[in-house]
Amino acid sequence: MGKLLIICGATASGKTALAVNCAQKLDTEIISADSQLIYKGLDIGTAKPTISERGGIIHHMIDIIEPWEGFSVFDYAERATAIVDKLLSEGKTPIICGGTGFYINSLLFDLAYGNAGADKSIREKYNRLLEENGKKYIYGLLKQVDEETAEKLHVNDTKRVIRALEIYEASGIKKSAQHDRLIPKYEYIAVAINYPREELYRRIDRRVGEMFERGLVDEVENLLKRGINENCQCMQAIGYKEVVNCLKNGDNESTMRDIIKLNTRHYAKRQITFFKKLPNIHWLEPECATAERIMELFDGNR
C-alpha cells in the first residue's frame, strides 16, 4: 500500500516550495490542507500559491468553493480522501501540504465527528439561549445531558459546548459515548520546518508586508463590493477580518499591518502546538528542509 507525504507546520515556513519540489521528484500531485485556500477570490491574504509557484504541479483543494459558501472538516475529509485514494490507485504518492492541522487529522484518522452533522436550526436555538441566558446556562444544559463532555470543556468554550449539545440533540447519543480510536487510515510520514521562533516571526512580518504591496486592501474591498458579507466564514480569515475592521474604523495601513502580523504570529504559535502532537512528524531544521532530505526520510520509512 502506498504512503502519504505530509508537509505541514506553521504559516510562512516554506511549505509550498518544499512540497512542489517533492512533487516534482515523485512525479505526483499536491493536496492542499488549508482551510482558507479553498475559497475562490481570496488569493493575496491567504498567500495562495500562484501558478508559477505551483511549478506545474497539480494542486487539489484550492479554489473549490465560492466565498459565500460554508465548509467544514467533514467536507474536507470527504473530498480530500477521494483524491488521496485516486492518487494511490494510480500508484502515486499523495503529498498533503498545509497548515490546518484539523484537516490533516481528518484525512489521516477515521474521525466520526460525533456521528452528527451540523444542524443549523439546533445551532441557532442554542446560540439564542446563549445570548438570552449566558454561558453558564448552556453549559448547565450540557451538564444535564452529557456530564462527561461538559467536564472536559470550559464554560467559556461555547462553540464546543453548543456542538456537544447539537450532537446529543441530533443523534440522541452523547458525544462522550463515542470514542474514536486514533488509528491512521494511511501510512504516512510528516515533516515540518522548524524555524527558530524569532526567525519565523520575521518571515511572517515580511510576508504580511508583501501582501499589502500586492494589494490586500483592494482584494478585500473588491470582495465587499461583490456583496460578500463580512460575516462570511471566509472573511474571518487573518488578513481579511482585520482589513474589514480597520476600514470601518478608518485606521491607517500601518495599523492594519501590525494587527495582521500579530494575529498571524499567534496563529503560527497555535499551529506549532497542534503539530507537536501529530505522530510520526519530523521537525527539520531550515537548512535540512530539502526535497532530497525528505526523499531520504520517505524511502527510509518505506
Place this chain on the structure above:
RNA sequence: GGCGUCAUAGCCAAGUGGUAAGGCAAGGGUCUGCAAAACCCUGACUCCCCGGUUCAAAUCCGGGUGGCGCCU
C-alpha cells in the same frame, strides 16, 4: 539654579498605611462537522535607591538618583 511633578513585570497601568487589580506583549496548552476559528493556563519573594516613623509602608517623612513640566 529654583519650584512643581512623576518613578509599580518587556510595555500600559490600578492601588495613597494592612500584606501588589487589570490590559497588552511573551511563553505553554486544548482541539473529533465554523479550526487562519474558538477556548484555557502562566508572570513582581516585590513597587528607582538609601535611611526614618509605625505592630505594619508601594503607600507617610527626609535624603539621593532619573524622567517630565514650568520659572529665572
